[in-house]
Amino acid sequence: MKYVGLLVSSIGAFLIILANFYYNSVTLDMQRIKEYVVESNIILEDVVKKEDTVIENKDEYISRLLTLKKGINNTKTTFLIKDYKEYKLKSIDSLIDNISEENINKIQLDDVNKYNELCDKEIDKLIIIK
Numbered sequence: 001m002k003y004v005g006l007l008v009s010s011i012g013a014f015l016i017i018l019a020n021f022y023y024n025s026v027t028l029d030m031q032r033i034k035e036y037v038v039e040s041n042i043i044l045e046d047v048v049k050k051e052d053t054v055i056e057n058k059d060e061y062i063s064r065l066l067t068l069k070k071g072i073n074n075t076k077t078t079f080l081i082k083d084y085k086e087y088k089l090k091s092i093d094s095l096i097d098n099i100s101e102e103n104i105n106k107i108q109l110d111d112v113n114k115y116n117e118l119c120d121k122e123i124d125k126l127i128i129i130k
Contacts (some may be wrong), residue, residue: 007093029077036068065096084122
């Protein structure tokens with residue numbers, strides 16, 4: 001009975017260390033793909049606000065998005081953000097499809113928005129915000 005306190009405190013310390021490893025892994029993974037996510041959001045903002053410019057420079061925007069997609073795919077991350085990466089890639093695919101068409105389609109922009117919201121929900125799940 002005299003070592004129960006030591007056992008409980010050891011288990012508590014182990015759980016705290018485990019939680020720190022988890023959050024550090026998520027944080028490091030997000031830092032690895034942060035540049036790609038920011039760039040895709042900038043392109044999305046251009047599509048929404050500068051539609052004419054995007055249509056004129058369609059090939060450049062598609063090339064940038066394909067580079068972002070390739071970069072996200074090639075980035076080494078843990079299994080923890082696998083779903084987040086998949087949603088972000090689907091968002092980029094929808095954005096590519098949207099830019100590829102003659103006119104910017106608001107319905108496909110809704111798909112991009114949907115996948116971005118799923119990304120946000122996935123991040124919330126990862127950092128346990130309810």
